[in-house]
Amino acid sequence: MSEKSYEAIKYDLIISRLKSRGVEVEDIAKITLELQQQYLKDISLETCVEHVKRVLIKREVQNAVFTGIELDVLAEEGKLSEPLSTLLMEDYGLYGIDEILALSIVNVYGSIGLTNFGYVDKLKLGIIKDLDSKQDGVVRCNTFLDDLVGGIAAAAAGSIAHRFADTSKVLAAYKASK
Ligand code: MG
Numbered sequence: 001m002s003e004k005s006y007e008a009i010k011y012d013l014i015i016s017r018l019k020s021r022g023v024e025v026e027d028i029a030k031i032t033l034e035l036q037q038q039y040l041k042d043i044s045l046e047t048c049v050e051h052v053k054r055v056l057i058k059r060e061v062q063n064a065v066f067t068g069i070e071l072d073v074l075a076e077e078g079k080l081s082e083p084l085s086t087l088l089m090e091d092y093g094l095y096g097i098d099e100i101l102a103l104s105i106v107n108v109y110g111s112i113g114l115t116n117f118g119y120v121d122k123l124k125l126g127i128i129k130d131l132d133s134k135q136d137g138v139v140r141c142n143t144f145l146d147d148l149v150g151g152i153a154a155a156a157a158g159s160i161a162h163r164f165a166d167t168s169k170v171l172a173a174y175k176a177s178k
Pocket residue numbers: 091098099142143144145146147
């Protein structure tokens with residue numbers, strides 16, 4: 001039996017960390033689908049899944065996911081000191097570092113990823129709404145996770161946009177220039 005590659009080990013760990021917090025690759029891909037459907041009518045969920053996976057392979061994305069989920073879990077377990085503990089448990093709106101961490105994911109795919117991230121963050125699409133909502137009597141902290149999911153979905157949308165861009169007119173313009 002061949003040994004698992006370093007890349008596969010890292011990828012599998014990210015997937016299991018996300019799962020442990022209730023997030024599947026398909027949940028993220030559904031947000032990407034919603035983002036891209038208005039531009040690419042025939043885009044399938046399978047294509048979105050493929051691009052979400054492509055995003056999750058990147059080291060800086062994995063590091064952001066590890067870091068954010070770890071802080072959410074430590075906050076839930078009451079292991080953070082104040083004031084960080086309260087800032088995270090209350091999902092304090094002016095904390096802002098959750099969005100900043102997620103931007104490191106989005107940056108990988110340039111401005112399309114960035115604008116999509118802002119959109120997702122405002123509308124709380126798909127599973128983000130569930131992650132963001134409080135449940136009575138449940139101690140739970142998804143302060144980082146909702147932004148990480150939004151960042152991954154937005155980055156995947158950027159990846160798709162780059163992949164399926166209609167470059168014919170631009171290519172012609174390049175060819176026409178002397
Ligand atoms: Mg947040």
